Amino acid sequence: MHSPRDIPPVFKPHVVKCPTCGLDSIYAASNPYRPFCREACKLIDLGAWASESFSVPAPDADPLSEFDAPKD
Numbered sequence: 191m192h193s194p195r196d197i198p199p200v201f202k203p204h205v206v207k208c209p210t211c212g213l214d215s216i217y218a219a220s221n222p223y224r225p226f227c228r229e230a231c232k233l234i235d236l237g238a239w240a241s242e243s244f245s246v247p248a249p250d251a252d253p254l255s256e257f258d259a260p261k262d
């Protein structure tokens with residue numbers, strides 16, 4: 191009789207807390223988003239990091255220069 195839950199402890203994945211949502215995240219090669227639990231959490235964290243580190247105002251591509259450029 192084989193139970194699918196009868197997994198030896200050595201095969202237990204390392205579980206960490208997802209830095210974004212705090213849920214359990216499998217820290218193993220099977221989880222490409224580690225230490226996050228899923229892709230969304232990774233993207234959210236990267237976005238937060240980017241907005242904090244690069245708080246540069248988006249340069250509005252100078253609309254006047256386009257309309258003012260004398261063409262003829």
Ligand SMILES: [Zn+2]
Nearest residue numbers: 208211227231
């Ligand atoms: Zn998460």
